[in-house]
Amino acid sequence: MRVRRHPGNIRRMLASRLKRVAALKPVLIATLAEVGKVCGKPSCRCRRGFKHRAWQLTYFDQGKTHALYVPVDFTEEVRSWIEEYHKLKRLLREISQLCLMLVRSHVQERRRRRGRS
Secondary structure, eight states: OOOOHHHHHHHHHHHHHHTTTSSSSSOOOOOEEEEEEEOOTTTTTGGTOOOOEEEEEEETTEEEEEEEEOGGHHHHHHHHHHHHHHHHHHHHHHHHHHHHHHHHHHHHHHHHHHOOO
């Protein structure tokens, strides 16, 4: 991220990022994966290798990995929640970088002032 080092510019960019933090959608920290399932019918094509599509949600809870079946008609909504998490994560990374830049510019300004007196 290229930003002019002036504290006013950094504070303005930081304020705009902080306004965007409020999530409009639900946020889900998980992974959605497509898996192949075999049904119980002996004559079904899934027995010959053409498995049925299913979606599985993988998430961590208290240090353990859990998996959860997601119905096919609900996958797009769950996928949007996961994407919202990724957007929020990128935004928080930008906010953190701007805060670091603000601290660095403050330190440089103090050094500059100390050198003049």
